Amino acid sequence: MTTSSVEQTAVPAHRHRVVVIGSGFGGLTAVQSLKRADVDITLISRTTTHLFQPLLYQVATGILSEGEIAPTTRLVLRKQTNATVLLGDISAIDLEHRTVTSRLMTMDSVIPFDSLIVAAGAQQSYFGNDQFATYAPGMKTIDDALELRGRILGAFEAAEVTTDLAERERRLTFVVVGAGPTGVELAGQIAELAERTLAGAFRSIKPSECRVILMDAASAVLPPMGPKLGRKAQQRLESMGVEVQLNAMVTDVDYQGLTVKEKDGTERRIECACKVWSAGVQASPLGVMLAEQTDGTETDRAGRVVVEPDLTVKGHPYVFVVGDLMAVPGVPGMAQGAIQGAKYATKLITKSLTGEDDPATRAPFKYFDKGSMATVSRFDAVAKVGKIEMAGFFAWLAWLLLHLVYLVGYKNRFSTVLTWLVTFTGRGRGQMAITSQMIYARLAVERLQSQQAEAAAAKDSEAS
Numbered sequence: 001m002t003t004s005s006v007e008q009t010a011v012p013a014h015r016h017r018v019v020v021i022g023s024g025f026g027g028l029t030a031v032q033s034l035k036r037a038d039v040d041i042t043l044i045s046r047t048t049t050h051l052f053q054p055l056l057y058q059v060a061t062g063i064l065s066e067g068e069i070a071p072t073t074r075l076v077l078r079k080q081t082n083a084t085v086l087l088g089d090i091s092a093i094d095l096e097h098r099t100v101t102s103r104l105m106t107m108d109s110v111i112p113f114d115s116l117i118v119a120a121g122a123q124q125s126y127f128g129n130d131q132f133a134t135y136a137p138g139m140k141t142i143d144d145a146l147e148l149r150g151r152i153l154g155a156f157e158a159a160e161v162t163t164d165l166a167e168r169e170r171r172l173t174f175v176v177v178g179a180g181p182t183g184v185e186l187a188g189q190i191a192e193l194a195e196r197t198l199a200g201a202f203r204s205i206k207p208s209e210c211r212v213i214l215m216d217a218a219s220a221v222l223p224p225m226g227p228k229l230g231r232k233a234q235q236r237l238e239s240m241g242v243e244v245q246l247n248a249m250v251t252d253v254d255y256q257g258l259t260v261k262e263k264d265g266t267e268r269r270i271e272c273a274c275k276v277w278s279a280g281v282q283a284s285p286l287g288v289m290l291a292e293q294t295d296g297t298e299t300d301r302a303g304r305v306v307v308e309p310d311l312t313v314k315g316h317p318y319v320f321v322v323g324d325l326m327a328v329p330g331v332p333g334m335a336q337g338a339i340q341g342a343k344y345a346t347k348l349i350t351k352s353l354t355g356e357d358d359p360a361t362r363a364p365f366k367y368f369d370k371g372s373m374a375t376v377s378r379f380d381a382v383a384k385v386g387k388i389e390m391a392g393f394f395a396w397l398a399w400l401l402l403h404l405v406y407l408v409g410y411k412n413r414f415s416t417v418l419t420w421l422v423t424f425t426g427r428g429r430g431q432m433a434i435t436s437q438m439i440y441a442r443l444a445v446e447r448l449q450s451q452q453a454e455a456a457a458a459k460d461s462e463a464s
Helices: 003-008 025-033 055-058 128-132 142-161 165-172 181-197 226-240 285-291 336-351 393-406 408-424 436-463
Strands: 016-021 039-045 083-087 088-096 099-104 107-112 117-119 120-123 173-177 212-217 243-245 249-253 256-264 267-270 274-277 280-283 315-322 372-377 382-384 388-392
Touching: 016 025, 016 336, 025 039, 025 117, 025 280, 025 336, 055 142, 055 181, 055 256, 088 285, 107 280, 117 285, 117 336, 128 249, 128 436, 142 165, 142 274, 142 436, 165 173, 173 181, 173 256, 173 267, 181 212, 181 226, 181 249, 181 372, 226 243, 226 372, 226 382, 226 388, 249 315, 285 315, 372 393, 382 393, 388 393, 393 408
Parallel strands: 016 039, 016 117, 039 083, 117 315, 173 212, 173 274, 212 243
Antiparallel strands: 088 099, 099 107, 120 280, 249 256, 256 267, 372 382, 382 388
16 A cells, blocks of 8 residues: 555544543433533443432431432433443543543453543541441442441341340440431431331330430531521431430440540440441542642542632643532532532533633533432421521422432332332331341451452562
């Protein structure tokens, strides 16, 4: 072949390639917003589902099944022909060469990108005490929720069997650490589960006599929602028998219970079998990975990326960070922040395809606060929308409606409505099955990881 013929050979240009990391609210919204755009999208996630985290506590307390709040991402997007879904953990992001490396088991995939949207979310934070997770699971994943369901219901079963009164009291003591929305909702549901659903189901114990403690190092319940709604939520919880302990910092957690440090510096022990941690969040480590490759981009104490006004990292106008991974003043780590950030980023990407986007003149991202809500018990919730504050039945109805709107899929919405109708008007709950795997899987995984680490260390030692 002559040189001239080589020069005349047409080389097909690829379509604009968008890589989206994470299948939460931010990631899924980004992919769906680009449905009609002339782009090829690759969505990479470490899970196979789109998880509706605000309803995890209902999985943990036997109201909803995991399938109702976590549809399979691949099935949600199966009709979107410009989207490809990959399962895997992100092992590398190379901003210079514009590639993302994903690993599934021992298989690596290197995916090139022209635009990148990182919506990797956040995980539970134990404030440097990750060993607490063994005995106090968080509430960030389906695994967490199922493990907690096993631990909560398993505690009642163990209390029924034991003849030691001190051990029975320990088994019937439940501590929820963190008085934010998740902690409030979970504490309220444990109390209702014991009072209504399990009433009369045991012979040696009365589930309603269990002790439910909601604890926080802060001085108020639901601090972001203001003192008025916080007090209403606390009063409602206390009327249900929940002990609210504020200005109490957890300093140690073990199998038998936990150690609490009071505001005056004194310490005390609470013997309890079931502990739940909902006290803080830590951003995905991908935030640090991005910041280290840019000149001037920083992360905050929670590991979130301090992004530019257009949600990008310095020097990379088409690398966007959205959702819980972005640090933007006034934008809370909630679904709305992720959704709005994803829509903003995809609009800029769409404009860039026709040359309409100029990174130097972009209008900054503006967050519209649609309010915040938290359920306290059935028929009771607190809600804040702008300057409007509501508490009680109508706030609860608003909470139900809002969460139905954001559930993915008509089938899930329909089945959820039916489940809520049966649960909240009656005593029964349809998801009360537990297995030993729910309770002990975390310990088994930790043991396996420890054995693998020891084997690797021994191998290195022999090699040296």
